Amino acid sequence: MKTLLKIIGIIIVLVLIYAVIAVLAFSKDYHYEKSVVINAPKEKVWQHTNSLQAYNTWDPFSKEIKNFSVTYSGPGNQPGSSYHWKGDGSEGEQSITEIIPNEKLGTRLHFIQPFEGTAKSNIILTPEGSGTKVTWMIDNELTPMMKIMKPLMNGNMDKMFSQGLGDLKKLAEK
Numbered sequence: 207m208k209t210l211l212k213i214i215g216i217i218i219v220l221v222l223i224y225a226v227i228a229v230l231a232f233s234k235d236y237h238y239e240k241s242v243v244i245n246a247p248k249e250k251v252w253q254h255t256n257s258l259q260a261y262n263t264w265d266p267f268s269k270e271i272k273n274f275s276v277t278y279s280g281p282g283n284q285p286g287s288s289y290h291w292k293g294d295g296s297e298g299e300q301s302i303t304e305i306i307p308n309e310k311l312g313t314r315l316h317f318i319q320p321f322e323g324t325a326k327s328n329i330i331l332t333p334e335g336s337g338t339k340v341t342w343m344i345d346n347e348l349t350p351m352m353k354i355m356k357p358l359m360n361g362n363m364d365k366m367f368s369q370g371l372g373d374l375k376k377l378a379e380k
Contacts (some may be wrong), residue, residue, distance in 0.1 A: 215376040225354050232353040238360065240367035248331045251310045254377050255284035255329050255340070258300065264373040266366045271296045284304070287357045295320055300327075315344075323349075340374065342367055345380035 244251050248321035254260050259282045266272050270294030280287030297319040304312030308331060315325040325346035332339045344363070346357065 216296075219345060220245065222369070232356055234348050234353070235345070236348045236352075236356070236359070237345050238363045238367070239341055240364065240371060241332050241339055241341040242371040242375055243337050243339050244375045244378045245337045246334060248308050251331055251338045251374070251378045254374055255311050255331065256307070258287060258289050258302065258313075260328075261288070261329075264370055264377055266370040267372065268293075270366075306328070321352075322366075323347075338378075340371060343372060 240362075254264060258278060262268055262276065268276070268291065271291070274291060274293040274296075276287045276289050276291045278287070282304075283305065283353050285302050285305060288299055290299045291297065298315060298317040299317050301311050302311065303326070303368065304310060311329045311332070313327045315324070315327060317323045323346060325344050327344045329343070330339070330341045330343075
C-alpha cells in the first residue's frame with residue numbers, strides 16, 4: 207500500500223512540475239500547419255477552398271461537433287463574409303479576412319464555447335509540379351491552461367488537419 211501511495215505521489219509531483227515548466231517555458235504564441243500535395247491544378251483546388259461554404263464540405267472540426275448547425279452571413283467568398291456555428295458544447299464564428307483568388311483564403315476564428323478565444327487561419331495554394339501544394343495553418347495565443355495542454359493540442363491538430371486535407375484531396379482529385 208505504501209508503495210502504491212509513493213507511486214501516486216511521484217506521479218502527482220511530476221505532473222505539477224510539468225505544469226509549472228509548461229506555463230513558464232512554453233511560448234504563448236501557437237502556430238500549427240500541415241501541407242498536402244493534390245494532383246489537380248490550383249484553379250480546381252480553389253473551388254473547394256474559395257468560400258466558407260466550400261470549406262465546410264471538408265472541414266473536419268465541424269464533423270466532430272454533435273448537433274452542428276451553421277448560419278452564413280454574406281456571399282461566403284468575400285472579405286467580411288462569415289458563419290456562426292453552434293453544436294453540443296461548441297460555439298463560434300469564422301469570418302473571411304483576405305482572399306487572393308487561386309492562392310489564399312485568410313480567416314479569423316472567434317471561439318465562444320467551450321473557451322473564449324480568437325485565432326487566425328490561412329489556406330495557401332502554391333503550384334507543385336503538375337499539382338497543387340495546400341498549406342493549412344492556424345495561429346493563436348495560448349492561455350496558461352492551454353500551454354499545459356499543448357502536446358495534446360498538437361496531436362489533435364495533426365489528426366484533424368490530416369483528415370481535413372485528406373478529404374480536400376479526395377474532393378479536388380475527382
